[in-house]
Amino acid sequence: MKAVVIIPTYNERGNIERIVPITEEVFKKIKNYEMAILVADDNSPDGTAELVKDLSKKYNNIELSQGERQGLGAAYVRGMTHAIEKMGADVVFEMDADLQHDPEKIPEFLAKIDEGYDMAIGTRYSGGGSIPGAWPIHRKIFSIFGNLLIRIIMMRFWLHDWTGGFRALKKEVFLKEKEELTEFKGYTFQVSFLHKAIRDGFKIAEVPFHFGERNIGDSKIAPMSYIANLLRYVITARIKELIFGKFGKFLVVGGFGFVINALVLRALVEWFNWAPAPANLVGAACAIFSNFNFNNLWTFGERRANTVASYSSKLIQFYATSAFGVIFIQTGTIFLGDTFIGRQYYFIYFLIGTGFLLIWNFTMYSVVIWRKSRR
Numbered sequence: 001m002k003a004v005v006i007i008p009t010y011n012e013r014g015n016i017e018r019i020v021p022i023t024e025e026v027f028k029k030i031k032n033y034e035m036a037i038l039v040a041d042d043n044s045p046d047g048t049a050e051l052v053k054d055l056s057k058k059y060n061n062i063e064l065s066q067g068e069r070q071g072l073g074a075a076y077v078r079g080m081t082h083a084i085e086k087m088g089a090d091v092v093f094e095m096d097a098d099l100q101h102d103p104e105k106i107p108e109f110l111a112k113i114d115e116g117y118d119m120a121i122g123t124r125y126s127g128g129g130s131i132p133g134a135w136p137i138h139r140k141i142f143s144i145f146g147n148l149l150i151r152i153i154m155m156r157f158w159l160h161d162w163t164g165g166f167r168a169l170k171k172e173v174f175l176k177e178k179e180e181l182t183e184f185k186g187y188t189f190q191v192s193f194l195h196k197a198i199r200d201g202f203k204i205a206e207v208p209f210h211f212g213e214r215n216i217g218d219s220k221i222a223p224m225s226y227i228a229n230l231l232r233y234v235i236t237a238r239i240k241e242l243i244f245g246k247f248g249k250f251l252v253v254g255g256f257g258f259v260i261n262a263l264v265l266r267a268l269v270e271w272f273n274w275a276p277a278p279a280n281l282v283g284a285a286c287a288i289f290s291n292f293n294f295n296n297l298w299t300f301g302e303r304r305a306n307t308v309a310s311y312s313s314k315l316i317q318f319y320a321t322s323a324f325g326v327i328f329i330q331t332g333t334i335f336l337g338d339t340f341i342g343r344q345y346y347f348i349y350f351l352i353g354t355g356f357l358l359i360w361n362f363t364m365y366s367v368v369i370w371r372k373s374r375r
């Protein structure tokens with residue numbers, strides 16, 4: 001097995017000079033991988049590339065990939081392609097040049113890969129990981145809350161550090177996502193790559209580490225455009241997931257159920273002279289039956305009920321949770337609004353109650369009725 005540590009550089013001559021010998025020392029302790037370094041340099045004017053060429057005379061496991069400057073993400077896509085295609089890498093690392101990522105941690109990442117994980121991400125926000133104590137308070141807050149906000153928007157809490165750039169991954173992860181990694185060429189690459197890897201079910205582990213201080217050279221990050229890009233990515237990615245994912249299907253099925261409910265209600269009232277209340281109960285019962293079957297076949301199709309027994313038990317659960325939601329949550333909201341605020345806004349209570357009902361139903365469907373069976 002071969003692992004290539006990719007170090008992206010833009011004007012990092014002074015840092016490359018320091019980090020290469022340190023990393024080579026760490027490599028000596030690693031027995032089960034053939035280790036190599038790839039510097040992904042974007043024609044740095046300070047002569048980083050020339051230094052790498054010199055170093056490759058001393059160390060026979062260093063290569064250089066040069067290209068036009070398009071941002072950190074673009075440099076990694078180019079570097080990972082090079083590492084896999086030209087160096088035969090099975091595992092690739094992301095590691096900063098400026099020693100904010102301690103090369104001593106490399107074996108811990110490899111240990112996670114050996115345990116069967118597809119990707120190991122360094123975390124500064126859990127399990128003993130940390131950010132520099134000397135950072136000014138606003139920078140700390142920014143770093144901590146930024147990552148928290150991303151976890152909340154993505155609704156995925158088990159990974160703590162989405163923006164960091166100290167990672168190891170199997171080549172299969174990169175090859176699967178490569179085509180989709182062209183949209184965000186800068187630092188947002190980190191979040192978008194991780195998000196796609198999670199989406200596709202790759203197994204991901206965390207490696208806590210201390211994020212050091214940069215001593216030589218300057219950070220390349222442009223905070224304002226970075227934040228704008230990050231927010232744009234996480235918000236649009238999440239909306240797409242919701243619309244095209246289960247929740248979108250659930251809304252389509254529910255919308256169709258609503259039409260059935262309305263048609264049955266009107267037919268019974270206008271053609272058969274029923275009173276509206278019992279007519280609506282029949283309409284709702286038909287809608288619930290339609291919703292159940294479409295959700296079973298489509299929304300939660302991969303967890304569908306296949307046997308008569310599980311079909312009937314799911315159907316009963318479905319009627320029970322739907323009835324509970326309609327009576328207590330939707331009607332309850334209308335009742336509370338009517339009692340404590342006033343009748344004039346009754347339609348608003350109906351809309352709010354229906355919103356709560358949607359959340360209730362979707363939660364019950366995904367965590368109770370069509371819950372994932374544990375393997």
Ligand code: GDD
Pocket residue numbers: 007008009010011012040041042069070071072075095096097098100163164165166187190214218219220221
């Ligand atoms: N080739 C190339 N091209 N390398 C780049 C570019 C680029 O456009 N921009 C940055 N780099 C290299 C730097 O030379 C450095 O080796 C590494 O990427 C990290 O850049 P820094 O400028 O030191 O980033 P930072 O310390 O501000 O940001 C860190 O935290 C971010 C947010 O959590 C990094 O770890 C980022 O990866 C991380 O996203």
Ligand code: MN
Pocket residue numbers: 096098100214219
């Ligand atoms: Mn840095």
